[in-house]
Amino acid sequence: MIRIRCPFCGERDHSEFTYGGDGSIVYPALDAPMEDWVKAVFERENPRGRQLETWHHTSGCRAWLLVERDTMTHEIFSVRLAHEGAGRVIEEGT
């Protein structure tokens, strides 16, 4: 079992969460060329090692999280809220 430290709920089993996917994807502008969209939607770096990924705390606070995790050892390096504004409020209080 992987244990994920949710910023709202504390450390919980990964079975409370739903894995989203690659959290490093930046979607292009709506009018960007088709090639850019093909890359963003269909192509993945798929690293063996550290990757940024999204998890949804489905059975908890339902927040989307950005988790930095090793895909070989499953070690977790950092967890933060995916929503930048809310994340800032949690971390800095404003």
Added chain:
Amino acid sequence: MTRFNAWNVFVNGLTGQKGWSRQWRDPEPKDHYDVVIVGAGLHGLATAYYLAKKHGVTKVAVLEKGWLGGGNAGRNTTIVRSNYFMPGNRAFYEHSLELWENLSHELNYNVMFSQRAHVSLLHSPAAVDGAARRYNTMQLTGSDGELWSLDELKRNIPHLNYGPNARFPIIGAAVQRRAGTARHDAVAWGYARGADGHGVDIIQNCEVTGVTREGGQVTGLETTRGTIRAKKVGFAVAGNTSRLWQMADLGNLPIETHKLQAFVSEPLKPLLDQVVVFGVGGAHFYISQSDKGGMVFGGDLDWYKSYAQRGNLPIVQDVAEAATSILPCLGRVRLLRHWSGVMDMSMDGSHFICKTPLDNLYLNAGWNYGGFKASPASGWYFADLIANDRPNPVIANHDLKRFERGIIIDERGAGPDPKLHG
């Protein structure tokens, strides 16, 4: 290499089994080959076999970082079927099933292919309609498929949970009788022995650490056993395709690596004559009984990306729940082993056998859940591609550019999310 036949078995039985030779050599790598295949799993070995046997290309090496057949070849549930629907997949998997039907004779090696029928349980009228469409398509394209009523299903498999209080009551089944199971190790060994017999070098404990390029060509591979140059290179390393791809400096692929667990129970007396599949409402479960008596079964992916060849406990629980919900008689059966393999999950759930941006590099990848059944045809079409330098029409759309062309070969209709293509 001694051929297996009744006479040789008889003679060796009388002479203390002393007359058998090694099944394949353990050669030192040469400096140069016409074709180098990376990955001595089922697909790589089958490719080498068909390259040598069918296309006469015998200066071939198959490189393997561990031991032959030690990856997903030894980590599957050995199910063989061809109940695919989408154009391209339909013809490909049917061809594979036809190759399976003659494989023991072809290889002179008993792969224990047992056509015991593949039974997909159905739980709603909509599921029956969907199965009718799929299985009618199979019949119309030269395969076999039929629908069983509840009565027919009960006659064939009386001990499923038919209780009216089941969470998902069973109302029928979709059946492919020619489908079944095979002995996974025997397939690897049979292809290895066959390829070796045609002069192919199978080089184990030889991990690729770098890909050497000159412009738009691959010139060779750096390995833990030295540099090996090649006129043509084929990748068949499902699970680790992205890593090798990036060694060749080719960027990203429409693939994510996920892990899938499988299980075997203690041996039981004959209990289940078919492969039974249960998939409804988020559950996913498939089970058959091996010739040793163990119940071999599996379920979903672990749901998060991983290269670790070990599984997590929530899926053990999920699979056990699915097992007891359709076969309550398994409730007290003990688990003997469970294991996990890493696989290429592609963006539409279908595979790639294609040319690449480099002229003499060829790719075989993206097998999702279904690599075992595909092995013979995978090797057949990959060898055909490498030897003739053009894709066979059957696999013309199984290339990396299909997403750009808007051709998505998505059997499940799950969309571009690799973990959903189970």
